[in-house]
Amino acid sequence: MEFIEPYNITVLVMGLAGLTFFMQLVVLDVVGITTKHTPGHPVEADHNTFLFRASRGLSNTNESVAIFILFAVFSVLSSADPTWLNTSALVYLAGRIAHMMFYYSNLKILRSISFAVSLVGLLAMFISGLMSWL
Template sequence: MPDYSLAIVAIYLLLLMVFLQAIIAAGAHRKQESYVPGIVDENLGPESFVFRSHRTFMNSLETVPLMVALAFIAMFVAMDAGWLAILMWVYLAARLAHMITYYLVATRKNPSLRSYFFMVGVLAQIILFGLVGFSVL
């Protein structure tokens, strides 16, 4: 059986990052003068850290579960452990860079710097989909 320990560490760190994003977003939200738990003011935009931290967390919730599920399927079908580790670490680095960039750069420009990191993550997902599909078929 292949040694998936490097991929598993990347998955763990990815999930830890999403957990920290949730804490950061909740903390930013609660620092507002008036807030309703669970509701972000729809009038906020990228200029607001509350908006950016919320969107960073939501974006992770939209993309990370798919990658984690795909990684476990890759392990289940005994995909090459080296390729899986590389793709998981690239994905983790891209998501981390996306998060940091989103936290630090308030912009309405599209594509923004964070968009490029997002696309690196998507590329890692596409490659993993292809490799898993090849392993399954």
């Protein structure tokens, strides 16, 4: 397991991303219960309701997490520069957490900017792995 030690921050980010998912799920469940939303029924598409924003926030995080995991594994197995990968993973996480908070707060422009930040983090993770092959 010595090969993973330089990537400890990326591994920590994986755990913190999981915690972020968990928090989003709890928030969504609590809001669903308090608004008496019937489980299994679609959430009405209305950015003015917190239930919809919480649902979309979780869905949006879910849409990017597989890419994050694939890029992290690719980069670690490619012996990417640990500083570059760890920093890129932190950028992704910061973007995702900010996206979640801005989605909850209905701050659309900041939500979009934080989404772009998370995409930059993902792209940088991929590039860090790719650079090991060049």
